[in-house]
Amino acid sequence: MKLHPLTLALLAASVVPAVFAAAPSDKVTPMTPDGVASYNNIRAEADFVKREVMIPMRDGTKLYTIMLMKKGTKNAPILLSRTPYNAAASAIRSNSQHISQLVPIMDVDYVEDNYIRVYQDLRGVHKSEGEFIGNRPLTGPLNSTGIDESTDAYDTIDWLVKNVPETNGNVGIIGSSYLGFTTLMAEINPHPALKAAAPQSPMVDGWMGDDWFHNGAFRNAVINYSVVQSTAKAESEGTATGPQDDYSRFLEAGSTGDYLKKWGFEHYPMLRKMTENPAYTEFWSLQAVDKILAKQPLKVPTMLIVGQWDQEDSYGAPAVYKAIEPKDKNNDMVSLVIGPWRHSGVNHYGYKLGALTFTGDTAKEFRVKYMKPFFDHHLKGTPDPKTPPVLTYATGENKWNVSSKWPMGTPKKLYVNDNMGLSFKPDSNAKAHDDYVADPAKPVPFVPRPINLNDSAQWRPWLVHDQRFASSRPDVLVYTSEVLEKPVHIMGAPLVNLFASTTGTDADWVVKLIDVYPNTTSEGYSQGYVGQEMTGFELAVGIEAFRGRYVHGFATPAPLTPGKVEHYQFALPNVDHVFQPGHKLMIQVQSSLFPLYDRNPQTYVDNIFWAKPQDYQKATMSVFHSSNIELPIVK
Template sequence: MIKYTATTLALVLAAGAFAQTPTMAPDIAAPFNAVTPAADYIRREVMVPMRDGVKLYTVIVMKKGTANGPILLTRTVYNAGKTTARNPSQRITEILPISDAELVSDGYIRVYQDVRGRNQSEGDYVITRPLKGPLNRSATDHSTDAWDTIDWLVKNVPETNGRVAVTGSSYPGFTALMALIDPHPALKAAVPMSPMVDGWIGDDWFHNGAFRQTMLDYFTGQTATKNDEDPVAMGQRDYYAEFLSAGSVGGYIASYGLDALPGGKKLMEHPAYDSWWQGQALDKILGARPLTVPTMLVVGQWDQEDSYGAPAVYRALEPKDTGNKMLSLVIGPRRHSGVNYDGSSLGPLRFNGDTGLQFRRDVMKPFLDSHLKTGAPAFDAPPVFTYAVGADQWQRHERFPAGETVNLYLDDRFSLSLAAPAAKAAHDDYVSDPAHPVPFVPVPVDVRNRAVWSSWLVSDQRHASVRPDVVTYVSQPLKAPLQIHGQPQANLFASTSGTDSDWVVKLIDVFPEENSARPELAGLQLGIGMEIFRGRYVKGFDTPSALTPGKAERYRFLLPGVNHVIPAGHRLMVQVQSSWFPLYDRNPQTFVPNIFTAQPGDYQKAAQGVWRDTLRPSHIAIPIVGGAAAARAALAN
């Protein structure tokens, strides 16, 4: 029996005087805010108005008690709401990405915003919405939206000191660059990471004209709905077999109805580098404007999605940085967007500590502090800051490249030489068969597997070097270390029996065959820089034309930017091939006006020739620290 004291009974009787909640009252009522007074942060969701009346969903997060705080803004397609509520926690460092921890712990106000038309923002979404002008007759673009957002933030966030920086990786790296085109006066610094800059020359969609068909999943996720990923409904299949059975990339698109998506249709309608692509190239746009905002460009040495953008913007803006104080280029030993995560390793490679944290804590934060925080010490931002893979240390340089160009020639006996070839007519041949394309990783291929996709650029290239349709050249073991710093350039003289062809050139660090300390590295063929070129564009990216069968053409194209030290005892290798599948669509090797509409009968075998004689000296122009003397010390026979 329950016994009540007089006081308890009085309280019970008094409680009964209040109306009780009806039993059938709905138990899911108004939105529930799980943030309690114990939380160490404030999180606000607001709809920020743009100049055309469209409102953009924006989340503002800061530690409680923040005052006079700088704002760090990211404009994203990747769901601002979820990004700022990653865990149901009362701690600010748990709800935000790990890359924000040092900043918000030191008084930064972190802001994420859905770009127009995505997730919870109003308006229409256009992938990489062009600037106002010939391609965009509206009154708004990412530059105006950034300006309007910054203007609203500095006027409506009472905890701020009125200074703003922009950052973000991949698509948010693109929007960070767009904010620099007509920067708001309150914008004091920018850190664009792995930015999409030119989707045709070398970022997400094409590389030198070859279509990256694995990005079709991305198009579906970006345009099928306003919300997050909606991948192609092909099941858990092998991408290699799936794309091959489709007959062509156009056949694949049609089989899944992707030609109903406007974004995909635009790509198919612009296979060449026409005014539509040129009018969106951010390196060209920014290069035509003054550099007024201190900017730190960041990219990974093995960025599998956007390796082109950051170095291209650096090349465009560096001449404007007369005092070498406004512009920095940072290259780390990372995958795409890897700067925002643990950077201790990548695939089989291990580095000297967490290189991502090292950059964010020791370089990025002091850079931002110096421009945004009241009374912060000045920071001597390095003009070029790169991690020397192989030496396992960060290095500062005054320019990029820091190396001097040395030509490494393809030689007879499938070797490499510092001496130009002396033969009058020499070439190495192979047959490229579109029915059996060279895979970019061993089959089966699952690009939805993050472990495969994020590290494929450091995957062992031995699977390709043993194929008869890949021609391989390799040096003797190096006698001394060789440091490559910059972007190697392929200079390939090649012929085909067809009327079109792709050319893939890979520069590779070959590890010794024995390694008792790290057996998994023994014999590893590690890509230093690898790239593709679609032959029809040899006369000009905007003027595709048929190749002349049997005629050797010169193909010149840049490989990704690196700082790579090849130790003594390792060897250098160059591989040349004509397919890289299913990463890139197959070239029919028969010229057709638009490869998206190629028919099964257009795909034909071709006899390929890699030339290495006095008139056609195929070589890789490599930026080597120490120049010719260092090259001779390492490579002399």
């Protein structure tokens, strides 16, 4: 393989430690300047090679790329990640002369096994050239430049296989969240050298159920993210709001638009794209990666991975699986993995989440037993590991399940009924209803106050927080089953069928499916909870929101008719969960989840982002006993 002279120079410079000039002949004095121009902290004894290069794209823009490999690596596959989150920092866990201590935990097994690990900054962020466009649309109706994350991935892979002498020419791509999005984009018109992909918690459809909105309800948590990501090449420190309770901060500001104005963010392009496009028009639908992939041939073996309690991107991986699995005629090209994790939890320690403790490090177990063999087979030619078509972790029972398809369960309706009960038999009086008053001035918090949306300790496990803090509120309806006499095992996405009305002209509906633990004694290791008092614990198995104005079409919002019963149908996140004997099933219904989601004024306005103070009105909400959740039950 012939290398360009400049490439050889770059590679040589990156391998040889810096040579320090001889000490000056003159003696130091108290006034000798103490500054040193540079220091190479990679010493001669280091067991790895680090290279930093600027890879040119087809339009001439150069993207910063960092490569790490163990010394002596040869005939090696490349594992690539393309990130907006600082490639240089992402690639280095701690400064060390040993690569196993240098790289992130999830990379150790790869670099120790003859892999070349590569991270790259996307256009316009950190050390790369060009302009940053968040979730840059694919070339087509929304993008006429001919440049997108698919072409940049192609050009990057092309350069790597031609200019890295240690590679065997096979490339895999991996990454979580935004990196999951860039992983999927690389599979569109893929480079021939791209042999395997593992999108983790990918951003797929920001309106339907990933970061920006959920069924039309806006997620305030993305505001600070947008500010950080689109300021100063993604090097901003974000909103200087201090430690004040975000519940009070957002409530006092008024609408989310008023909040943006208060902090000077209303002109940020990334946020304007959201505030100016509150409905599911082609602005969003043409960007939806699952819809794009549904029209593409299936060329790259793909392992889709998501956490059961992913607080940011629970929608994307199952949506892509549904879109591309029908193309997998032999059931060996596409797999879906659902683990007992938070967002991106697959790449960290999987022992516990919030109050839940599992039987060992489930994340490492999965990475070693399933994910690395998947890459080894496709990139190194090792024997076929027979990757399961579907691999899910049954929470409540604590074991991995292998399945041939997803969902596995058969829908069975769980109805609300009189006396605030739940039953698999419908109420004889379906027209009966239960009421509550929703007051936008006193929205239901999504976790107990005080709330800090930027506090990772509060944010990461919020979906498994004990829901008893909400169940005692008068504006939350709580329906509970009798004590279970046998297990109820669900595998799939529970489907909400909410028949409800409001005295207002708009409404938000939040539904929670909850596993209620016995109020007698804490449960032990067999249920996955060690050293935690779980007596009476109300574990949210799934939580989702729906903005009422979209009941007749996500692209066509319209006012609700006061008093008219509407059928709101929407899915909860995909789960594999066992409700154990002695437990109870619970459903909670409410009209806010604040300040994670913006407040619905309950008076119809064209754009909720710019609702006025007088638009926020109390309303009486009625939930009818024909309402149910279709549970995907396996026997």
